[in-house]
Amino acid sequence: MWMAGLPKEIDARGERLGGPILSVVSLLVLAGSTVWAAFATHGDRAYWTGMLVVVGALAVWLPLLIPLFPRRHDHPVLTACYYAGVLLGAAFLVGRADLFTAFASMGYSLAFALFPARWSVFAVAATAVMPLLVKGGWGPDAHTPSWVIMASVAGPMLYAAWFIGVESDRRRRANTALAESNSRLEKALEENAGLHAQLLTQAREAGVLDERQRMAREIHDTLAQGLTGIVTQLQAAERAEADPSRYRRHLAQVHTLARESLSEARRAVQALRPEPLDGSRLPDAVAELARRFAETSDAEVSTETTGEARALLPELEVTLYRVAQEALTNAGKHARATRIGLSLSYSDDVVMLDVRDDGVGFRPDAGEHRRTDGSGFGLQSMRQRVRRVAGSLAVESAPGEGTAVNAQIPAIPAFGGEDGEYR
Structure with a gap:
């Protein structure tokens, strides 16, 4: 968790546990390197005493990361000073005993955890170069074992490869989650398409029903009423057969009603306004x-x-x-x-x-x-x-x-x- 990504990508739990975990691991590696060095050949008493003094100072210095870690972005100067202190202590110990190179390698973890991506590269480079400069591994009188140089050079490469792998895995999980989201979105779109088709069907049915009701009203208001008037006038004409003038007047009304009914029926089919309202x-x-x-x-x-x-x-x-x-x-x-x-x-x-x-x-x-x-x-x-x-x-x-x-x-x-x- 504490090395799974750059600082800006650490979640809330990582922010709480990052400082304590890094501090404990660094102290354990420091203690292991010290015990290992104790069984190796070392110099006189003063040589060993100086090394123990630095180990003790680092034992006090390393836990300061616990309060600093959550505030590392707000106090970049304090963060750089803390890292420089760890690096200087590691340089002194590596100069006294090659076995402390394991502790010096903790600088890679601290570099990625403490600094943003654009600055962590410099911290990693300083950590990688530090053992070579201390031991003079590239000088004419180099006496550093080859495995120390290999550890110093291969260490960053291995860490970078591991880091890239973690990033690749994180992105793979993100892509998987994105694919699942896309799948759910496709299903939702399919459901929406079904609902849209259903709404279109209902809208067509409602339109058909509305048009039927409109035509029923128009037929009732035009043809039905016109035919009623025609029937009434024909009946009146039958009763007025003895009076030619009234008979002809009723027949004229029949013709007028028939023409008006036909005109209104045509206008109803075309959904036009009643003729009497046009221009009136x-x-x-x-x-x-x-x-x-x-x-x-x-x-x-x-x-x-x-x-x-x-x-x-x-x-x-x-x-x-x-x-x-x-x-x-x-x-x-x-x-x-x-x-x-x-x-x-x-x-x-x-x-x-x-x-x-x-x-x-x-x-x-x-x-x-x-x-x-x-x-x-x-x-x-x-x-x-x-x-x-x-x-x-x-x-x-x-x-x-x-x-x-x-x-x-x-x-x-x-x-x-x-x-x-x-x-």
Whole structure:
């Protein structure tokens, strides 16, 4: 752990244990070298006494690494002084006994542990050169055994090779961990691709369902209502066969309704706005709708607009127009109303459409579910349209008391201008 990498790569546990471990190992190697040297041939008493004094000093000096090691990067001068002290002591001992070369080799471990990479090279070089300079291994009078020189030269090489091996192993483990991470990422991407495909399928299904509902509403609001008007006018024409002028008027209404229904059906397929809203204000389109309805029915229809009329988003205006159209159809076909009132109210935040009639009325909570002729789709269509634009629809009715339909939608101006005025 304490020699597994450069100082900046030592983990928290290595920072705590690095100093004590290096100190203990250095002391053990120093003690072993001293004992070994004691059994070898040595000089006089003074020669041996000086060596023991240096050994004792190193025994006191080496443990100073314990408090210094965690602070070695903050105090580079103290670190260099500590290493120089160890190196000088080792040089003195190697000069007295070759066996202390083993202790001098501890300088390699200390060099890599104490200094950053760019400085540890110099410390290692100093450790390698020190025994050669002390013993004069390269001089003309060299008397150093060959194994000492080999140890001094091969030692750094072996240590560097070992260090590179440790680094290679560390990088191999890092690459393995990276490969595992990539494998997990690939699996996650595959899962995401599956989820994406599932979402696309659901989006297509939702789009198909939404388009079906749109077409159902458009068919109900165009073809169904147009055909209803045509049937009503044909029935009225049959009853007016004795009066040629009325008969021809009803047939003319049939032709008009047929052409309008065909045009609206084509526009519905192309998802276009109703023709009455093209180039017209919503209040004018609703007033024209009321006028045409009054011509083809026996009901008296009135319209009213309050507030400042302004252009809304196209979808909002289509919603109010279709609600007014459906409410009029219900009032004439089911309620058999004789008077119908339509009112558009513009305020700052909402636009309200009220349609009231004096027809036979019904029970709103059960009427659209009890019909079996398909007419109950009208209220459902109105609610769907209003909900799609974040609005609300309220229907008030009771048997014999007429019906009131109220639709409220947000007053979001059209994109044509900031003031939202009709242009």
